[in-house]
Amino acid sequence: xxxxxxxxxxxxxxxxxxxxxxxxxxxxxxxxxxxxxxxxxxxxxxxxxxxxxxxxxxxxxxxxxxxxxxxxxxxxxxxxxxxxxxxxxxxxxxxxxxxxxxxxxxxxxxxxxxxxxxxxxxxxxxxxxxxxxxxxxxxxxxxxxxxxxxxxxxxxxxxxxxxxxxxxxxxxxxxxxxxxxxxxxxxxxxxxxxxxxxxxxxxxxxxxxxxxxxxxxxxxxxxxxxxxxxxxxxxxxxx
Numbered sequence: 449x450x451x452x453x454x455x456x457x458x459x460x461x462x463x464x465x466x467x468x469x470x471x472x473x474x475x476x477x478x479x480x481x482x483x484x485x486x487x488x489x490x491x492x493x494x495x496x497x498x499x500x501x502x503x504x505x506x507x508x509x510x511x512x513x514x515x516x517x518x519x520x521x522x523x524x525x526x527x528x529x530x531x532x533x534x535x536x537x538x539x540x541x542x543x544x545x546x547x548x549x550x551x552x553x554x555x556x557x558x559x560x561x562x563x564x565x566x567x568x569x570x571x572x573x574x575x576x577x578x579x580x581x582x583x584x585x586x587x588x589x590x591x592x593x594x595x596x597x598x599x600x601x602x603x604x605x606x607x608x609x610x611x612x613x614x615x616x617x618x619x620x621x622x623x624x625x626x627x628x629x630x631x632x633x634x635x636x637x638x639x640x641x642x643x644x645x646x647x648x649x650x651x652x653x654x655x656x657x658x659x660x661x662x663x664x665x666x667x668x669x670x671x672x673x674x675x676x677x678x679x680x681x682x683x684x685x686x687x
Contacts (some may be wrong), residue, residue: 450477450478450670451670452474452477452478452479452666452669452670453477453478453479454478454479454480455477455478455479455480455533455534456479456480456482456529456530456531456532456533456534457471457474457479457480457481457482457532457533457534457535457536458481458482458483458484458522458525458529458532458534458535458536458569458573459471459474459481459482459483459484459536459538460483460484460485460512460536460537460538460539460565460569461484461485461512461538461539461540462481462482462483462484462485462491462494462507462536462538463483463485463487463490463491463493463494463507464485464490464494465658466538466588466636466658466661466662467483467485467536467538467539468483468494468658469657469658469659469661469662470536470538470658470661470662470665471483471494471498471505472497472498472501472662473659473662473663473665473666474503474534474662474666475498475501475503475505476501477666478502478503479503479534480503480504480505480529481498481503481504481505481506482505482506482507482508482525482528482529483495483498483505483506483507483508484507484508484509484510484512484521484525484539484569485507485509485539486509486510486511488507488509491507491509492507494507495507504529506525506528506529508521508522508524508525509521511561511565512539512561512565512566512568512569513557513560513561513564513565513568514568515564515568518565518568518569518572519568519572522569522572522573523572526573526576531576531580532573532576532577532583533577533580533582533583533584534583534584534585534586534669535569535570535573535577535583535584535585535586536586536588536665537565537566537569537570537585537586537587537588538588539561539565539566539569540561540562540565540588540606541557541558541561541562542558542603543558543602543603544599544600544603545599546598546599547601550601550602554602555601555602558602558603558605558606559602559605559606559609561606562603562606562607562609562610563606563609563610563613566587566610566613567613570585570587570617573585574621574626577621577624577626578621578624578626581624581625582624582625582626582673583624583625583626583627584626584627584628584629584668584669585614585617585626585627585628585629586628586629586631586665586668587610587613587614587628587629587630587631588610588631588633589607589610589611589614589630589631589632590603590607590632590633590634591632591633591634591681591683592604592607593606593607593608593609593610593611593632594608594611594632594681596608607632610630611630611632611679614628614629614630615628615630615678615679618630618676618678622676625673627673627676627677628676628678629668629676629677629678629679629680630678630679630680631661631664631665631679631680631681631682632679632680632681632682633656633661633681633682633683634656634681634682634683634684635655635656635684636655636656636657636658636660636661636682655684655686656682656683656684660682661682664680664682668680
């Protein structure tokens with residue numbers, strides 16, 4: 449029996465891609481899962497699939513970049529789950545373009561979703577973990593948060609910020625027996641990467657898959673509580 453069985457998890461952006469793969473991996477471990485997102489039809493379908501693993505699965509529709517929506521959504525989720533043990537901050541958006549050509553509103557939206565969204569959700573979940581004196585927070589950054597590249601200024605800036613926020617939080621809440629892990633995967637064949645044209649869904653043997661990412665998260669959670677995966681960069685073996 450998995451030692452994670454009956455834990456309660458919240459996964460933002462959990463309806464598809466990396467979030468969905470993580471939700472399925474959690475359900476296989478016996479973890480009850482709440483997913484969030486903006487597309488209700490997608491989340492309904494994912495929740496139906498999650499329930500086939502015999503776990504409690506629910507969803508909440510809200511935009512992580514809207515604090516009032518986050519407050520209401522997280523409150524409802526925790527009331528339904530009864531508690532929360534694990535938070536996966538996965539929700540994010542991306543767009544690429546030169547520094548001058550990218551519209552100011554688009555640049556700002558990337559920062560609002562990827563940085564402020566993670567802050568808002570964590571701010572609402574963290575008091576519950578502190579009260580329990582135990583928990584896990586997994587924050588999804590990117591290799592784009594380790595190195596900037598041409599035409600990625602907004603996305604890289606957001607993911608650099610995620611790393612700084614996540615590592616600062618890790619040092620702040622270790623005393624509360626809360627593990628904070630920062631993940632920096634390279635290109636994964638997720639729905640977003642495929643839509644952006646930077647990954648091919650058919651290249652299963654040469655590009656990282658969402659399931660690989662989910663496996664890493666589960667492995668980190670299964671570590672003894674005395675051990676913490678502070679950060680990890682997931683890369684494909686194919687150059």
